[in-house]
Amino acid sequence: MANPFKPTAGAVPPLLVGRDALLAEVDEGIRAGAGHPARITIFTGARGTGKTVMLTEAGDRAMAHGWLVIDESASPGMLARIGEAVDRLLDGVNPRARRRITGMSIGGVGSVETELTPRLAEGVRHRIGRLLDTLEKDGTGLLVTVDEVHARSDDLRELALITQHLVREDREFAIVMAGLPSAVSDLLRSDAQGRVLTFLRRADKHVLADVExxxxxxxxxxxxxxxxxxxxxxxxxxxxxxxxxxxxxxxxxxxxxxxxxxxxxxxxxxxxxxxxxxxxxxxxxxxxxxLADLSPRDLDVLRAMAADDGPSRMVDLAARTGMARQNADTYRRRLLDAGVIVQAGRGQVDFALPYLREHLRARM
Ligand SMILES: Nc1ncnc2c1ncn2[C@@H]1O[C@H](COP(=O)(O)OP(=O)(O)OP(=O)(O)O)[C@@H](O)[C@H]1O
Ligand SMILES: [Mg+2]
Missing domain, CATH: 1.10.8 (Helicase, Ruva Protein; domain 3)
Incomplete structure (x- = not known):
């Protein structure tokens, strides 16, 4: 008997526990037509909470309505890869066939990638527009999923802008993104021109918490x-x-x-x-x-937390680490953003990942 469980990053589990309501919202966004808030959705959550799986599931819902789906990750060259994927769909678009383009590679640094990003974006926007002309005649649309969003992605900024145009033009277009909570807050902080801010403010944001x-x-x-x-x-x-x-x-x-x-x-x-x-x-x-994502000072705070059997009080953590209260608060924010701790009532925090306390204790 083959083992039905899938303990692999990104693998769709045999049963997706506790996410029906969230997926129903995405589904509604697809069906409802242009302007529905769920057409720009972002999932955040600690590692292993199922962000990547939710992108796959969102794509499946969209395809069930005949939509086309492009799965991407906010790594360098994303915009160029989306452009390539759109071109392939334009070439052979058969609205009846539910095609899915995944993990497209354009093979190293091609000419498109050396183009200035804004110019490339202009082209991608027009190509998406042309694809949508075809799809909309058939009553369908295009969903783009973006995994691993992070603040340093210029391509993501451009994609945010493209999305804003498409939304304003009432196109049958949706975008579902996923990233660690820290990535999303960095994105907001680093947003000098306020472009991504408007985009994310409009987005339906869902934190993927633990399930019952x-x-x-x-x-x-x-x-x-x-x-x-x-x-x-x-x-x-x-x-x-x-x-x-x-x-x-x-x-x-x-x-x-x-x-x-x-x-x-x-x-x-x-x-x-x-x-x-x-x-x-x-x-x-x-x-x-x-833990590898964290700084030595972050780890000091976590070790100080491991001394407690349950939630820790910030005053105690400040005392144990020898930090000023304000300083300790900065680390609290960082650890919350990283998804390793959660707020547990006023002035208290607790571990977000199961067995993290035991893991730290065993190494102290
Ligand atoms: N709702 C769920 N019910 C059951 N299993 C799930 C659920 N969500 C995710 N999983 C399982 O948890 C594991 C992690 O899922 P996934 O890779 O999507 O997490 P992630 O949030 O993207 O993690 P990372 O931040 O490391 O990218 C996978 O093995 C997946 O099958
Ligand atoms: Mg993931």
Whole structure:
């Protein structure tokens, strides 16, 4: 029996837990027509909360309505790649065929990429307009998804401008973006001309939070039974609780529990073994990646937090790290933006990633 769980970045899970309402909004935006706020949507959230998966799902919804989808990432050359993708769609556009262009590569630094960005953008805007002329006749449109948004992307700024024009012209165009919370706040801070600001202010912003443990339980049971095994009730409950509702852990725990079981029936002992394996993998896959993004001072604050068993008070953290209160607040903001901590009531913070406390303690 093949393992149905997908503990891989960007992999669509067997069951997407707790995101129906958000996807219904994106779907409504596609159907509702030009001007619907969900036509510019941005998902933020800590690592492993399912941002990339939401882009894939949004694309699937759009395609179900006959729309074309271009999946991109805000890396250098994005605008040129979007232009290339639009050209290919223009060449062979068959509105009945639901085509998806993914991971387009134009092969190194081509002539388009050496063009000045604003000029390139002008061209891309016109090409999108031409594509939309064709699509709109058939009652469909174009969705562009952009993963890994960040502040240093000039291409993203240009795409924001293109989007504003298309929105003003009532075109059948939508854009769904995803990025870490810090990327989005950097974007706002770095926005000298205010272009991206207007664009993002207009965007529907959704923070992908952890999902309900009860829903995780139901999804685990269903995935197991759909794939020809059973799971004891106490085992299912324990496995669901071990995920803390953190999307990546749903797949990681599911995968390792499935793997630990020898027969058709998954027991509490299998769950215990599987959860241990999952936690170990979480440390190398997510926790260490998240910590690698941080400065030594950020880490000092996190270590100071690990001394508490629950939420930490900012006054205590300032005292433990020897920082002035105002200084500690700056680090609080940075860590909130990075998605590693959450606000836990007035003057208190807590870890955002499950097992981060244990991970830090084990290394102190
Ligand atoms: N709602 C969900 N229910 C169940 N599993 C999910 C859900 N969302 C995401 N996952 C799983 O979690 C993992 C991480 O998802 P994804 O790569 O989309 O996260 P991300 O937010 O893009 O992370 P990163 O910031 O590292 O890019 C994948 O294994 C995916 O299958
Ligand atoms: Mg991602």
């Amino acid at each position: 443990v009860d829903e995780v339980h139901d999804a685990l049971v269903q995935t197991v039974t759909d794939n020809g095994r059973t799971i004891d009730e106490d085992a299912a409950r324990a496995a669901a609780e071990a995920t803390h509702g953190y999307p990546f852990l749903i797949q990681l725990v599911g995968f390792h529990v499935w793997r630990a079981a020898a027969g058709d029936r998954i027991t509490r002992a299998d769950v215990a073994a599987g959860v241990d394996a999952a936690r170990e993998r979480l440390g190398t896959l997510v926790t260490e990646t998240a």
